[in-house]
Amino acid sequence: MSQLRKDPIVGRWTIVATERARRPAAFVDPKSTVTDQKECPYCQDTNSPSVYEAHGVKVINSNDPILDESKPFERRGHGLYDVAHSYGSHEIVVETPEHIPNMADLSSEQIKAVFQTYALRMQTHRKNPFIEYILAYKNYGVAAGSRNIGHSRSQIMAVPVLPMRVQDKISGAEKYFDYHERCLFCDIITQELKSKDRVVAQNEHFLVITPFASRFPFETWILPKHHHCDFAEGIKGYEDSLAAIMKDILLRFKIGLNDPAYNYMIQTSPVKNPSSFKDYYHWHIEVMPRLTRVAGFERGTGFYICPIPPEMTAAFLREVDIHA
Amino acid sequence: MSQLRKDPIVGRWTIVATERARRPAAFVDPKSTVTDQKECPYCQDTNSPSVYEAHGVKVINSNDPILDESKPFERRGHGLYDVAHSYGSHEIVVETPEHIPNMADLSSEQIKAVFQTYALRMQTHRKNPFIEYILAYKNYGVAAGSRNIGHSRSQIMAVPVLPMRVQDKISGAEKYFDYHERCLFCDIITQELKSKDRVVAQNEHFLVITPFASRFPFETWILPKHHHCDFAEGIKGYEDSLAAIMKDILLRFKIGLNDPAYNYMIQTSPVKNPSSFKDYYHWHIEVMPRLTRVAGFERGTGFYICPIPPEMTAAFLREVDIHA
Numbered sequence: 001m002s003q004l005r006k007d008p009i010v011g012r013w014t015i016v017a018t019e020r021a022r023r024p025a026a027f028v029d030p031k032s033t034v035t036d037q038k039e040c041p042y043c044q045d046t047n048s049p050s051v052y053e054a055h056g057v058k059v060i061n062s063n064d065p066i067l068d069e070s071k072p073f074e075r076r077g078h079g080l081y082d083v084a085h086s087y088g089s090h091e092i093v094v095e096t097p098e099h100i101p102n103m104a105d106l107s108s109e110q111i112k113a114v115f116q117t118y119a120l121r122m123q124t125h126r127k128n129p130f131i132e133y134i135l136a137y138k139n140y141g142v143a144a145g146s147r148n149i150g151h152s153r154s155q156i157m158a159v160p161v162l163p164m165r166v167q168d169k170i171s172g173a174e175k176y177f178d179y180h181e182r183c184l185f186c187d188i189i190t191q192e193l194k195s196k197d198r199v200v201a202q203n204e205h206f207l208v209i210t211p212f213a214s215r216f217p218f219e220t221w222i223l224p225k226h227h228h229c230d231f232a233e234g235i236k237g238y239e240d241s242l243a244a245i246m247k248d249i250l251l252r253f254k255i256g257l258n259d260p261a262y263n264y265m266i267q268t269s270p271v272k273n274p275s276s277f278k279d280y281y282h283w284h285i286e287v288m289p290r291l292t293r294v295a296g297f298e299r300g301t302g303f304y305i306c307p308i309p310p311e312m313t314a315a316f317l318r319e320v321d322i323h324a
Numbered sequence: 325m326s327q328l329r330k331d332p333i334v335g336r337w338t339i340v341a342t343e344r345a346r347r348p349a350a351f352v353d354p355k356s357t358v359t360d361q362k363e364c365p366y367c368q369d370t371n372s373p374s375v376y377e378a379h380g381v382k383v384i385n386s387n388d389p390i391l392d393e394s395k396p397f398e399r400r401g402h403g404l405y406d407v408a409h410s411y412g413s414h415e416i417v418v419e420t421p422e423h424i425p426n427m428a429d430l431s432s433e434q435i436k437a438v439f440q441t442y443a444l445r446m447q448t449h450r451k452n453p454f455i456e457y458i459l460a461y462k463n464y465g466v467a468a469g470s471r472n473i474g475h476s477r478s479q480i481m482a483v484p485v486l487p488m489r490v491q492d493k494i495s496g497a498e499k500y501f502d503y504h505e506r507c508l509f510c511d512i513i514t515q516e517l518k519s520k521d522r523v524v525a526q527n528e529h530f531l532v533i534t535p536f537a538s539r540f541p542f543e544t545w546i547l548p549k550h551h552h553c554d555f556a557e558g559i560k561g562y563e564d565s566l567a568a569i570m571k572d573i574l575l576r577f578k579i580g581l582n583d584p585a586y587n588y589m590i591q592t593s594p595v596k597n598p599s600s601f602k603d604y605y606h607w608h609i610e611v612m613p614r615l616t617r618v619a620g621f622e623r624g625t626g627f628y629i630c631p632i633p634p635e636m637t638a639a640f641l642r643e644v645d646i647h648a
Binding site for chain 2: 265
């Protein structure tokens with residue numbers, strides 16, 4: 001029979017198919033990425049000046065920005081509604097000068113430069129007193145919400161409000177800490193390392209698991225083994241290790257699942273009052289291939305059905321030969 | 325410039341594109357629904373007995389159930405995790421004996437029979453002491469998470485836990501009530517009827533709006549004008565009106581947006597302790613065409629970008645000639 005599993009962080013229940021689960025191979029789908037270099041805006045010399053540039057990584061302002069820092073942030077009422085002009089910053093991180101679509105095919109050195117760039121941009125944006133949260137994320141492939149350009153890139157958004165899921169995670173981690181006086185994420189790491197059922201890969205500093213109450217097939221989390229609430233500060237000294245584990249998991253997706261679309265999101269702490277949650281929040285990265293459509297009731301209720309248990313996807317990903 | 329808008333119920337912020345918004349016509353996409361009657365399992369005589377049958381509507385147990393009522397519900401710990409066998413009931417509502425794909429093409433009488441069926445099944449399931457919530461919803465079209473069978477149907481799930489978004493809505497409505505001593509949804513109805521900017525359609529008993537902080541293009545809510553927390557009790561005497569407004573909005577989608585995939589979810593109150601939230605919760609239906617892919621950071625953070633303002637989608641839907 002299937003199981004109901006509760007995410008220990010946000011309290012969300014997922015139905016996880018077990019006995020009648022689909023097989024991992026059922027999710028492998030042929031992929032077609034257009035990589036026509038002639039039309040790639042990130043290969044061509046552009047007039048838009050870069051915001052930051054180092055080690056082949058270039059940060060540019062989005063040429064179709066949905067956020068704007070030119071006016072100060074101000075919330076106002078509109079009857080019973082709250083509204084503000086869409087204050088903030090929206091940057092594109094062009095991860096390589098070469099026309100390479102998938103981050104999995106960048107060198108570990110190049111991936112390291114990308115993560116260092118996120119950290120530096122976060123350090124800059126957090127000086128802006130209007131900014132509450134900084135999102136660094138990647139959409140790879142059309143099914144992941146990306147335009148089909150075929151040049152590896154990611155995005156950084158600095159926003160003046162706290163996103164809902166971030167707030168949920170912080171509240172959940174705080175409740176756990178209040179009771180146990182321990183970090184929930186550290187306890188998850190201990191339990192997962194002991195059982196090994198959901199461990200996909202690890203190195204000295206990072207652990208990759210498929211979470212117990214996975215929402216999506218092949219959902220994975222990269223967890224730093226050392227406790228730190230903040231990505232930008234927490235990766236210091238661990239950049240090589242993080243780049244290596246990211247390349248490892250992205251190669252497992254690419255080889256094992258036939259180059260699927262995927263997203264990753266860095267889940268770091270809010271910008272303000274870091275001392276208030278430094279003991280109980282623990283930064284991490286969610287990495288999710290986009291293999292299924294989310295149906296209506298999942299979107300409407302926050303109640304998910306995962307058609308394959310995470311123990312099965314972890315075993316599948318562990319077996320992928322990334323050195324082939 | 326774009327706007328940041330806050331959903332007054334759950335507190336979720338959405339970026340709503342305004343000046344640089346996409347035009348409504350950009351979302352109109354040709355549609356291909358396979359409606360091969362020979363392979364339709366809902367047209368053929370089936371050995372699975374119906375759970376309920378009346379007015380051409382037939383409720384059957386899912387032949388691929390992900391929930392099961394045969395063992396009592398029991399939660400248990402698994403280290404720090406919570407798990408339970410996937411207790412509950414999963415039913416398919418076959419809405420018509422005819423092979424008609426889209427509910428928009430059913431008669432109002434037939435749609436009324438579908439909603440009455442939901443109400444009756446909810447009344448039955450809520451007698452089960454393990455059940456906390458009953459979800460009635462529809463996935464229409466492959467992009468909405470449905471198999472491509474082409475026979476109008478919907479689903480009812482009775483689950484032993486409270487879905488996360490339901491809890492969020494209840495908490496938000498409770499906070500508003502604690503402060504104002506009024507129902508938040510009733511206040512939304514008053515404000516929307518006054519401004520008319522986001523009104524798509526209405527009749528004596530129901531109002532259809534595009535919500536102020538829409539997450540998705542053409543997202544709509546059907547709100548009963550009379551306050552009631554519970555769908556099954558609240559529709560009594562208003563069934564004809566509800567069927568008429570549902571057919572109205574589904575025809576606007578079908579004609580205006582070229583037969584898009586869509587979902588609807590009935591957002592009713594939890595099964596237990598209805599007296600605790602009867603003053604502040606207000607049942608409603610979310611109806612959402614599936615026109616765009618949700619990108620990574622939206623899925624990971626609960627922070628949405630809506631590429632077109634709801635005032636523009638409401639105006640577009642108002643103009644659709646459903647009697648053409």
